[in-house]
Amino acid sequence: MTGGAYLHKASYLVPVSGDHDLPPVIKDGAVLTRNGRIVAVAPYRELRGSDAIEVDHGAAVLMPALVNCHSHLELSYLARLGQNDGRESGEMTDWIRKLLTEREKGCDPEEIEMAAWQGLARLYAGGCRAGLDIGNLPESREFGRGFKVDLRFFQELLGLTETGIEAGLSLLAAAENDPDLLFTAHSPYSTGPELIRKLKERAARHGHLFPIHVAESSAETAFLAAGTGPFRDFLEERNAWDDSFVSPGLSPIAYLDRLGVLDEHTLCVHCVHCDGDDLEVVAARNSAICVCPGSNRYLEVGRAPVPHMLAKGIRVVLGTDSSASNPHLSLWQEMRVLHEEHPGIEPGEIIRMAGRNGAELMGISDEIGSLEPGCSSCFLAVSGDLPEKANPEAILEWLVSAGLSIVTEWVE
Numbered sequence: 501m502t503g504g505a506y507l508h509k510a511s512y513l514v515p516v517s518g519d520h521d522l523p524p525v526i527k528d529g530a531v532l533t534r535n536g537r538i539v540a541v542a543p544y545r546e547l548r549g550s551d552a553i554e555v556d557h558g559a560a561v562l563m564p565a566l567v568n569c570h571s572h573l574e575l576s577y578l579a580r581l582g583q584n585d586g587r588e589s590g591e592m593t594d595w596i597r598k599l600l601t602e603r604e605k606g607c608d609p610e611e612i613e614m615a616a617w618q619g620l621a622r623l624y625a626g627g628c629r630a631g632l633d634i635g636n637l638p639e640s641r642e643f644g645r646g647f648k649v650d651l652r653f654f655q656e657l658l659g660l661t662e663t664g665i666e667a668g669l670s671l672l673a674a675a676e677n678d679p680d681l682l683f684t685a686h687s688p689y690s691t692g693p694e695l696i697r698k699l700k701e702r703a704a705r706h707g708h709l710f711p712i713h714v715a716e717s718s719a720e721t722a723f724l725a726a727g728t729g730p731f732r733d734f735l736e737e738r739n740a741w742d743d744s745f746v747s748p749g750l751s752p753i754a755y756l757d758r759l760g761v762l763d764e765h766t767l768c769v770h771c772v773h774c775d776g777d778d779l780e781v782v783a784a785r786n787s788a789i790c791v792c793p794g795s796n797r798y799l800e801v802g803r804a805p806v807p808h809m810l811a812k813g814i815r816v817v818l819g820t821d822s823s824a825s826n827p828h829l830s831l832w833q834e835m836r837v838l839h840e841e842h843p844g845i846e847p848g849e850i851i852r853m854a855g856r857n858g859a860e861l862m863g864i865s866d867e868i869g870s871l872e873p874g875c876s877s878c879f880l881a882v883s884g885d886l887p888e889k890a891n892p893e894a895i896l897e898w899l900v901s902a903g904l905s906i907v908t909e910w911v912e
């Protein structure tokens with residue numbers, strides 16, 4: 501709905517605002533909207549009496565839309581791998597092996613597309629309005645076209661061998677005159693240094709973000725430190741190794757820093773295996789980190805040191821990763837897992853990671869991510885087993901711990 505004035509009221513309102521005069525939770529709050537924009541956010545008693553049409557959302561929390569900063573919708577058709585079919589061992593390479601075996605069997609493109617759309621619809625139904633999506637197939641950039649989710653698709657390139665790197669570089673050269681195409685590198689253990697640098701140079705030239713998987717598993721750390729371990733075996737087994745890659749003898753973050761690809765537009769995805777020095781580097785370069793607690797838990801790769809990231813002032817956002825490594829495509833569930841694993845993190849901080857921080861990273865925070873005058877009037881009314889007569893702390897606590905029991909309704 502875009503025309504006219506509406507006054508949306510509910511028992512609670514969580515504005516996630518940068519306006520420090522607004523409390524984090526407004527009891528009996530209301531949002532006044534006009535012509536598709538938010539005009540005012542305040543307690544209902546201050547806004548009632550206008551000529552706006554009143555919409556009473558009852559026992560619900562009005563809050564901004566969420567942003568999913570890491571997904572692979574093209575893998576949605578392999579969701580069974582994220583439902584315990586893919587997790588029989590602790591090694592990440594075993595899961596990747598299964599994933600690639602399934603992909604190599606081939607699949608009807610229509611089935612891939614249908615599953616991707618279903619994944620996107622699930623994210624939207626769970627309150628997600630924008631996101632960063634990564635895939636290998638160029639046609640995956642069509643997912644979400646015309647849909648209500650502002651989805652940015654990055655085609656990721658891989659290759660550690662000389663031929664693999666050459667192929668990636670010629671693909672980039674062919675796309676040189678099309679700045680609208682977004683590319684990125686898969687990871688430091690699967691994309692050669694020259695290709696990573698060229699991909700980042702291209703992203704920087706066009707003002708694109710640069711999301712890259714980094715420090716996800718201990719196998720990755722071992723591979724970059726000494727060129728050995730499960731990843732080396734895996735690459736040799738797949739003929740993806742030709743001895744041209746020299747292990748840098750560095751942590752994944754220190755290696756990316758040496759390649760010169762960490763800056764404020766780089767999004768380091770996962771960062772499970774980062775020590776204090778690594779986080780110091782990420783903070784110094786002002787790069788952002790996307791944590792995917794649900795996927796990390798499913799693949800048993802460890803827990804990202806999120807409290808340390810926050811203590812260093814790093815911008816942290818949340819992502820679901822793909823349904824091939826996460827049983828749930830839900831940011832509510834991501835918040836829940838993060839809260840369970842790090843109960844010391846303020847719930848308000850976790851809520852910002854699931855929306856506002858991602859909107860800022862994507863450069864769309866004047867539209868979504870907070871309930872503030874000027875922002876889009878498209879936001880959420882969430883309900884479920886909302887605690888009765890709760891204090892503000894209990895409401896924030898409920899939002900980050902209710903997970904899949906949260907009922908999301910779009911206010912538009």
Ligand SMILES: [Zn+2]
Pocket residue numbers: 570571572713769821822
């Ligand atoms: Zn991923």
